[in-house]
Amino acid sequence: MKINFLLTVVLFLVFQSAGAQVYYTKNGNVTFFSKSPLQDIEAENNQVISVMNIQTGELQFSLLNNAFHFPKAKMEEDFNENYMESNKYPRSGFKGMVTDINAVDFTKDGTYPVAVKGDLTIHGVTKTITAKGAIIVSKGTISAVSSFTVFVKDYGIKIPNIVSNNIAERIKISVNCSYQEK
Amino acid sequence: MDWKTAGYRNEPGFLNQNSMGMRKKILINILLLTVMLFSTVALIGFIIWNKPHRSVRDATAVETNAVALYHALSHDSATMKTFFLNKVVAVSGKIKQVQQNREGARVILLETSIPGASVNCTMEENTGSFKAGNTIQIKGICIGYINGDPDIGLPGDVFLTRCYTSF
Numbered sequence: 001m002k003i004n005f006l007l008t009v010v011l012f013l014v015f016q017s018a019g020a021q022v023y024y025t026k027n028g029n030v031t032f033f034s035k036s037p038l039q040d041i042e043a044e045n046n047q048v049i050s051v052m053n054i055q056t057g058e059l060q061f062s063l064l065n066n067a068f069h070f071p072k073a074k075m076e077e078d079f080n081e082n083y084m085e086s087n088k089y090p091r092s093g094f095k096g097m098v099t100d101i102n103a104v105d106f107t108k109d110g111t112y113p114v115a116v117k118g119d120l121t122i123h124g125v126t127k128t129i130t131a132k133g134a135i136i137v138s139k140g141t142i143s144a145v146s147s148f149t150v151f152v153k154d155y156g157i158k159i160p161n162i163v164s165n166n167i168a169e170r171i172k173i174s175v176n177c178s179y180q181e182k
Numbered sequence: 183m184d185w186k187t188a189g190y191r192n193e194p195g196f197l198n199q200n201s202m203g204m205r206k207k208i209l210i211n212i213l214l215l216t217v218m219l220f221s222t223v224a225l226i227g228f229i230i231w232n233k234p235h236r237s238v239r240d241a242t243a244v245e246t247n248a249v250a251l252y253h254a255l256s257h258d259s260a261t262m263k264t265f266f267l268n269k270v271v272a273v274s275g276k277i278k279q280v281q282q283n284r285e286g287a288r289v290i291l292l293e294t295s296i297p298g299a300s301v302n303c304t305m306e307e308n309t310g311s312f313k314a315g316n317t318i319q320i321k322g323i324c325i326g327y328i329n330g331d332p333d334i335g336l337p338g339d340v341f342l343t344r345c346y347t348s349f
Binding site for chain 2: 022051066067069073076
């Protein structure tokens with residue numbers, strides 16, 4: 001009986017401490033920027049779910065492609081229908097690690113540069129990427145920022161020749177998330 | 183009688199001048215038509231390129247409530263997805279929490295039947311005051327459901343963007 005009670009207490013404490021290591025947001029921000037001779041295109045998505053384990057460094061993001069909001073309706077339509085094929089591939093995501101999570105002191109305010117490595121899935125194609133970023137600890141809150149570049153052809157996204165001057169082959173993706181404790 | 187016998191022989195420049203004038207006219211007409219065609223195509227292109235985003239506020243909405251919408255989209259039903267996805271929906275429900283996103287926009291979370299799961303509504307305007315526990319109807323574009331992380335017991339949310347309150 002005593003052993004069972006002790007085991008329950010230990011398990012409770014283990015789960016409690018594990019829970020405190022996990023942070024999440026359901027309204028993270030991801031933007032992408034395409035610079036081309038004819039026009040710059042920028043779109044924003046504020047409906048990004050991200051989970052970060054500050055003990056193991058595990059990090060994941062998931063978003064719906066049709067949540068990207070463009071300045072022009074036609075850009076949004078082309079993005080979803082012609083390039084991302086959002087009906088066929090509704091989600092994009094990332095699953096990986098903050099490889100140097102131990103360098104971050106989560107008890108002390110500061111901006112800690114970190115490196116991230118993992119699998120990025122866009123348009124149904126998964127590629128391993130590495131990116132630099134930073135974890136910001138401020139008054140008990142944790143946020144993370146990163147930006148990196150992807151090549152559209154790596155993800156099987158076809159840009160017709162007729163609009164190739166409008167859309168860059170390299171797209172800059174920026175991530176900006178404020179986390180809360182799970 | 184052909185032109186040779188009609189006295190034109192005495193006016194050697196007449197045919198050339200006449201023909202040149204006709205050619206010029208035809209060329210000018212072709213040029214004008216081309217310019218008009220290009221202008222029309224350019225105008226249509228300009229109108230299409232600059233067409234405004236659909237007006238959520240004025241759109242006819244599919245009416246539902248937060249519990250039903252969450253259930254429909256989180257259960258991967260193809261029929262329900264077709265019914266709600268990318269449509270303007272008017273969702274009624276109880277406010278669980280009001281937050282701000284990284285851009286400073288207000289995010290209203292509507293309660294569902296699953297603890298920790300919400301209909302997550304990003305508001306277009308930061309007007310009005312909203313309190314947890316109040317019942318509200320929100321109109322916005324339903325973009326879909328994102329899974330949470332079952333390993334850590336984090337349920338997913340259903341997301342609405344460009345939202346307004348509707349009464």
